[in-house]
Amino acid sequence: QVQLVESGGGLVQPGGSLMLSCVGSGFRFPDYRLSWYRQAPGGNREIVATIGDNGISRIYKDTVKGRFTISRDNAKNTMYLQMNDLKLEDTGTYYCYVLYDYQNYYGQGTEVTVSS
Numbered sequence: 001q002v003q004l005v006e007s008g009g010g011l012v013q014p015g016g017s018l019m020l021s022c023v024g025s026g027f028r029f030p031d032y033r034l035s036w037y038r039q040a041p042g043g044n045r046e047i048v049a050t051i052g053d054n055g056i057s058r059i060y061k062d063t064v065k066g067r068f069t070i071s072r073d074n075a076k077n078t079m080y081l082q083m084n085d086l087k088l089e090d091t092g093t094y095y096c097y098v099l100y101d102y103q104n105y106y107g108q109g110t111e112v113t114v115s116s
Helices: none
Strands: 003-007 010-012 018-025 034-039 045-051 058-060 068-073 078-083 092-100 103-106 110-114
Touching: 003 092, 018 034, 018 092, 018 110, 034 078, 045 068, 045 078, 045 092, 058 068
Parallel strands: 010 110
Antiparallel strands: 003 018, 018 078, 034 045, 034 092, 045 058, 068 078, 092 103, 092 110
């Protein structure tokens, strides 16, 4: 059974930083591309960043380039999202995602609130 568990969200002031973590289980973690999605209050879920199975290939949403860094530690079955210089518009629930056996899996999400 595929499980993704996010953590690390919280309340932060504009310009601050947070690091999110996602632990995966129930699938062979090192073999899969992974992504972070987010959903702002009242908004649609959007992709933020994607990392290849070996951690080399990384793709970012334009509005987070230069501020967010996606990474993974396959030995720990964990993916990370380091978020720096946070802005009000980064507020939302952040989800990790994997496409496994032709099905979409998301975690339960972790909330990030950027507010002064």
